[in-house]
Amino acid sequence: MSKFTPAKTSALGDAEPRIGVYVCHCGLNIAQSVDCQRVAEGAADTEGVVISKDIVYACSEPGQQQIKQDILDNELDRVVIASCSPRLHEATFKKMVESAGLNPYMFDMANLREQCSWVHMNDRENATLKAETLVNMSIARVRHLEPLTEEILPLTAKTLVIGGGIAGIQAALDLADTGYDVILVEKNASIGGVMAQIDKTFPTMDCAI
Amino acid sequence: MTDVGRHPRIKLLTLSEVVDVKGYVGNFKVKIIKKARYVDETSCTACGDCAKVCPVLRPDEFNIGLGSRKAIYSPFPQAVPSSYLINAKECLGHNPAVCSKCVEVCAKGCINFHMSDEEIIEEVGTIIVATGLQPYDPTEMDEYGYTRFDNVLTSLEFERLVNASGPTKGSLIRPSDREHPKSVGFIQCVGSRSAKNGARYCSNICCMNTIKSTLILKEHYPDIEVKVFYIDIRAFGKGFEDLYTRSRRMGAQYIRGLPGSVEEMDQKSLRIAVENSATGKLEFHDLDMLVLAQGMKPAPSTQRLQEIMGLQLTSDGFYLEAHPKLQPVDAATRGIFYAGCAEGPKDIKESVTQASAAAMRAIRLMHKGEISTEPITSVVITEKCKACGKCAEVCPYNAITVDVKNKRPAVVNSAACSGCGTCSAECRFDAISMNHFTDAQIMGQVDSMLDIAPAEKILAFACNWCSYAGADYAGVSRLQYPANVHLIRVMCSGRVDEKFIWEGFRQGAPVVLVSGCHIGDCHYIDANHWTEKRVARIHKKMEKIGLRPERLQLEWISAAEGILFAETMKKMEILRRSVTAEEIAETQNILSKL
Numbered sequence: 124m125s126k127f128t129p130a131k132t133s134a135l136g137d138a139e140p141r142i143g144v145y146v147c148h149c150g151l152n153i154a155q156s157v158d159c160q161r162v163a164e165g166a167a168d169t170e171g172v173v174i175s176k177d178i179v180y181a182c183s184e185p186g187q188q189q190i191k192q193d194i195l196d197n198e199l200d201r202v203v204i205a206s207c208s209p210r211l212h213e214a215t216f217k218k219m220v221e222s223a224g225l226n227p228y229m230f231d232m233a234n235l236r237e238q239c240s241w242v243h244m245n246d247r248e249n250a251t252l253k254a255e256t257l258v259n260m261s262i263a264r265v266r267h268l269e270p271l272t273e274e275i276l277p278l279t280a281k282t283l284v285i286g287g288g289i290a291g292i293q294a295a296l297d298l299a300d301t302g303y304d305v306i307l308v309e310k311n312a313s314i315g316g317v318m319a320q321i322d323k324t325f326p327t328m329d330c331a332i
Numbered sequence: 333m334t335d336v337g338r339h340p341r342i343k344l345l346t347l348s349e350v351v352d353v354k355g356y357v358g359n360f361k362v363k364i365i366k367k368a369r370y371v372d373e374t375s376c377t378a379c380g381d382c383a384k385v386c387p388v389l390r391p392d393e394f395n396i397g398l399g400s401r402k403a404i405y406s407p408f409p410q411a412v413p414s415s416y417l418i419n420a421k422e423c424l425g426h427n428p429a430v431c432s433k434c435v436e437v438c439a440k441g442c443i444n445f446h447m448s449d450e451e452i453i454e455e456v457g458t459i460i461v462a463t464g465l466q467p468y469d470p471t472e473m474d475e476y477g478y479t480r481f482d483n484v485l486t487s488l489e490f491e492r493l494v495n496a497s498g499p500t501k502g503s504l505i506r507p508s509d510r511e512h513p514k515s516v517g518f519i520q521c522v523g524s525r526s527a528k529n530g531a532r533y534c535s536n537i538c539c540m541n542t543i544k545s546t547l548i549l550k551e552h553y554p555d556i557e558v559k560v561f562y563i564d565i566r567a568f569g570k571g572f573e574d575l576y577t578r579s580r581r582m583g584a585q586y587i588r589g590l591p592g593s594v595e596e597m598d599q600k601s602l603r604i605a606v607e608n609s610a611t612g613k614l615e616f617h618d619l620d621m622l623v624l625a626q627g628m629k630p631a632p633s634t635q636r637l638q639e640i641m642g643l644q645l646t647s648d649g650f651y652l653e654a655h656p657k658l659q660p661v662d663a664a665t666r667g668i669f670y671a672g673c674a675e676g677p678k679d680i681k682e683s684v685t686q687a688s689a690a691a692m693r694a695i696r697l698m699h700k701g702e703i704s705t706e707p708i709t710s711v712v713i714t715e716k717c718k719a720c721g722k723c724a725e726v727c728p729y730n731a732i733t734v735d736v737k738n739k740r741p742a743v744v745n746s747a748a749c750s751g752c753g754t755c756s757a758e759c760r761f762d763a764i765s766m767n768h769f770t771d772a773q774i775m776g777q778v779d780s781m782l783d784i785a786p787a788e789k790i791l792a793f794a795c796n797w798c799s800y801a802g803a804d805y806a807g808v809s810r811l812q813y814p815a816n817v818h819l820i821r822v823m824c825s826g827r828v829d830e831k832f833i834w835e836g837f838r839q840g841a842p843v844v845l846v847s848g849c850h851i852g853d854c855h856y857i858d859a860n861h862w863t864e865k866r867v868a869r870i871h872k873k874m875e876k877i878g879l880r881p882e883r884l885q886l887e888w889i890s891a892a893e894g895i896l897f898a899e900t901m902k903k904m905e906i907l908r909r910s911v912t913a914e915e916i917a918e919t920q921n922i923l924s925k926l
Contacts, residue, residue, distance in 0.1 A: 208804045209821070210796075211655070220501055228707070228768060237807030238819055242898070249815035256789075256818055263776035271707035271767055276747055278358035278703045279457040282694050285350055285637065289680055290672025291462035292336055293687035294694075298460075299341035301695055306454050307336065308364055309346045310633065314410035315333055316464050320394065320488060322495040322502075324680055325544040326571035331680075 140171045140266055143199040144258060145190055147181035147206035149236055156240040158251045166258050171266060173197050181206045187219045194223040201225070202227065205233035205258045226270030233261040234263040283308065288316025337412040346413060349633070353641050356750060357667030358457045358703035368447040369417040371404070376415035376442040378406055382434035386500065388422050388913040392499070395492045399499030400505075404434050404443075409497055419442070426553065457703075458667045461651060462687065463637060465628040465673035468523030468530045476519060476624055477594045482508035483602060483621045484594065487518075487541060490623045494548055504552070504619055508600040513620030515551060515557035518542045519591055524627030533648050536677035539566045542625050543575050546584040558584040559617060561591055561606055569679070583766030587615070594622060628677045641668060642855050644798070646892045650676045661690045664797055664891070665855070669693050708751035708768045708823060710744050716763035717741035723755035723764050726826075728857035752856035753827030757866070758920060768824055771829065777820050778835050786840035787916055790817045790904050793832070795825045795860075797891045798849035805894030813901035816908075824848065826859035833870055833884060838923045842911035843883050845904055847897075850888040860888075877922055883911060 146163040148154035159177040167175035174197050181204055185277045194197060203226070204216050209232040221227040235254050243250035280303055284295045287309030295305045307314070318324075321331040336342055345366050354362035371382075383594045403422035424431035426445040441697045467488050470478045478484050483506050485493070496502040506513050520538060523530025537671035539562070565586065567576040580581060580586065591606040597618065604617045630649040638645055643663050644652040651670050654662040661669050669690035672683040697703070710723075710732075719739040724732040731748035732755060734740070742764065744755075753766035762771065781791060794800040800821050806813070822828060825848025836844045846867055854860040864886065871881040885907070887900050 125338060153507070208800075210801060210804055211658075214359075224437070234804075234819070237804040241807040241810055242813055243815040244810065244812060246815050252875045253815045253818065256784075259783070260777040260780045260818065260820070263780035267768075267772040267776050268768075272702040273707055274746060275702050275704050276358060278454045278698060278701060279360075280698045280701060281364055281454075281456045282458045282460060282691075282698075283350070283360070283454065283456040284421065284460045284462060286464050286631075286672070287336070287346070287460035287671060288462060288464040288683075290464070290674070290683040290687040290690075291460070292333060293684045294460045294671050294691045295342050296335055296339065297688050297691035298694060299339045303341065303695065304696060305339075305342045306362075306364075306456065307342055307344050308348045308350055309344070310349050311407065312346055312369070312417045313407040313413065314336060314344065314346065315408075315410070315412070317467070317488075318680060319333070319408065319410070320396075321491050321497075322498075323544060323548060325540045326569065326575055326681075327431075328544065328547065328575075329830060 141173045141198055141200045142203060142265055143190065143193055143201075144169045144172055144175040144203045144262065145181050145195065145205065146175075146254075146258065147186070147204065147235070148177060149206060150180065153206070153235050153240040156244050156247050156250045157235055157254045158247065161251060162254045162258055163214040165255050166203075166262065169259065169262050172262060173199060182212050182215055183320045187215075191219060191223040194220065194225060199225075200229060201268055202230040203233060203258060203261040203265055204230060205254065205261065207233045207236040208232075208234050208238070219268060228271040229265070229268050231261045231265045231268070233257040280304070281306065286316070287311075287314030289318040291316070333410065333412045344413065347417070348452075350637065350640065353459070356705075357665075357697065360456050360459060360667065362456060362459075364452040364454065366450040366452055368420070368449050370420065370443060370445060370447050371416045371418060371446060372442040373413050373415040375440050377440065378414040378416060380406070380416075381437045381439070382416060382443065385433040385437050387431065387433065388424060390419070390422055396486075396489050396491060400491050416837040446819070456806055457698050458669065460669045460671055460687075460690045460694060461637065461674050462671040462690075463631040463633055463674040463676070464708070466631050468535075468627040470522050470624045470626055473522060473529050475593050476522070476591070476622070477596065477602075478624060480594045481594065481600070482506070482604060483513070483600055484624065485621065486624050486626045487545070488626065490545060494545070504549070506600070512553065513556070515559070515619045516621045516623060517559045517561065517602075517617060517619040518545065518623045518625055520560065520562040520625045521590065522624040522626050523629070528809060530627055533631065533677065534566065536680045538625040538627060540569070540572055540575070540679065542623075543567065543579045545623065546579045547575065547582065550579070550582040550584065559619065560586045561589060561604070562586060563588075563590060565629070569681070584650045587617075589725060628673060631674065632675065637853055641665065642853065643668065644853065644891050648676070650674065654891055659842065661686055661693055664801070667697060675777055678685065681776065687833060705747070706751065708766070709746045709749040710751070710753065710755050711765050711767060712742045712744055713765060714741045714764050716761050718761050718763065720760075722758050722760070726754045726758045726862050728752065728754070730861050733903045750856055752824035752859040753822065754824065754856070754859045755864050757827050757829040758862060766827060771831070774820060774822070774829075774832055778832055779839065781818050782836065782839035784843055787842055787911075787913060788816055789841065790814070790843055790845065790901070790908055791841045792817055792819050792845040792847065792904070793822055793825065793828045793834045794819045795848040795855070796821055796895070797822050797855040798853065798888075799825070799847035799897070801891035802893045802897040805891060806897045809894045811894055811898035813898040813904040817901045817904065824854070824856045824859050825863040826856060828863060828866070830866060830870055834923065837883070837919050840916050840920060842908045842916055843885065843904055845885045845887060845900070847887045847889050847900070849889055853890060855914070877926070879919055879922065880915070882907065
């Protein structure tokens, strides 16, 4: 039940990988403590790197468009995006590389913001050195990436709501009114929670129940 | 509330607790224990005849002990379900010689002493955690005399006394003499915003709740004297400032300063000593009644559920969301969402808003009717597999089967595999690979990192869910630490293979750190137990071959522990400085001979 077509380029073959590297400024979030241009230039000479650029906002629409165009123009088969934490934008870039025809797993993010520029703010030289190393580590990683396909699994369209206070009640009703089955579990003998004990409520000064 | 009770799509389980959750997004299997009610919920009409004849009188929890109820009772008049229940510990029993009065009077025969606790298994696709709060118990703040003086109440007790359905039918009386108080004081931030008592955080609702109470008092008893002792009044929400203004216009006095002491005077009145920080003077106020605006704490079940579901908590004890700004109702575990005070102190409007958001997020996942899962699962390399069974032993999900007897290679059930990678790290034959976190990919990162000036660098492995997130949190908090730390992200610390560590030392790494979720908090049930065992094993080997074991460190760092992450990195740097060039060369020499 494959959702993706395999990468059209040499991801599985023995051919030399074609890597694109993008070093994001994130406005000044990264650029104020990391010399992004130097990092991008340093990566350009690395084996397998076809194109290496610094970019003001990789996640912005023009930023994504530029990377996408580069993938197509240069037949890149894997990408390094050195920007923020993958915990923030991995999904964004996954969609982006996929829309450029690559397998969505053929990219890696080097965390230059949360784990570099923001934590070494007064040490531009060492922050830049670290950024260079992080980008090199990412290049080494993407060299070995393999295309993967997501699996589609069945799902039970039912929700367990734990707690029958005002929040649990509201969530349960919204779900049930939309047509989903709900199991509402409450440890006390009645739902209502703390709210039921309250007389009037702010800001409307009306009854809680 | 009644909508819930009669909704055809809602199955309401009261007196019930979730005791186990297994599975993954779209396919959770939940075990629930439903305690015996001893009254048939479906046939009880809440006529109350049973309670009339019940001889057992007990304090009523709903009214916080200010009223009484029987051993067979309805929790409160508007309860859903409305059915009565029996507290079996209080009931005298159905032995006719002792008592069975309720059974005799129940015309519909709803009472059944033979009911027992039920175990219910449900399969669900998504989970919304809305476990709520518990009010702060001010017993420990003895300076306010909550346990010593009759007329010192908590804000929730006060609520019951002014509530029309409460024990006094809404008439405010002093517990000591049942007289109407002529003056009432409120002390704010009880158990909130304090480094000493309760919590450091602001409980969010107490200012507005007190303002509301002052309005109720002034509406019911225009001549009553109302004084509020506060640090700041936080009336930041829509319409809140108007209420605050109204309260002051109606004559409530706001005195800036928290009382230092409360003493009981004649007639059980109270004398409060407070330094008014607006005037800088010590003032004494005599009041008939004092209300402590108690803060809120996470519900008692929070930690137990957190362990069952592998969720994370903040240092305040509330559930930690996947992202404080962009995913405020999502748990880090896909398919689990938060609503209400489980996630942090909030008022009713915010709870309702968040609950609707959580419902929407759950619907967003479920409406397709199927779920796509990350292909980050393990793969057996059949020709290398010796069918030893180690991978199946370490798998927290029982996702691997090996026919050890007949030497048939391991098989991975990819739907059950969650992708921790412990199997891959534990396999001695490199016969099981972890998609997207293969040996080649991680070794590539290690080699690349240590390519230039390895002696200057710190090699650190971090699990995606806790330690890597903790490092991100340090970043968001702008906590500064040495710039030579380089993190390699793995899904779970269980993935950190022995050979990555040896390779690090072989390449000249002075120190190595392995970090993961705290024991008990592992995102992959208990995969980090294997990390702990593995690191202990490596420490032993290091000692045996003449390497200082402390050069390999293991640290548990949660997603909320940015400070701990930064501190750990500073410690690692001190440790790194203790490793000399000679020591590194000697290590490389030793390892090259093995």
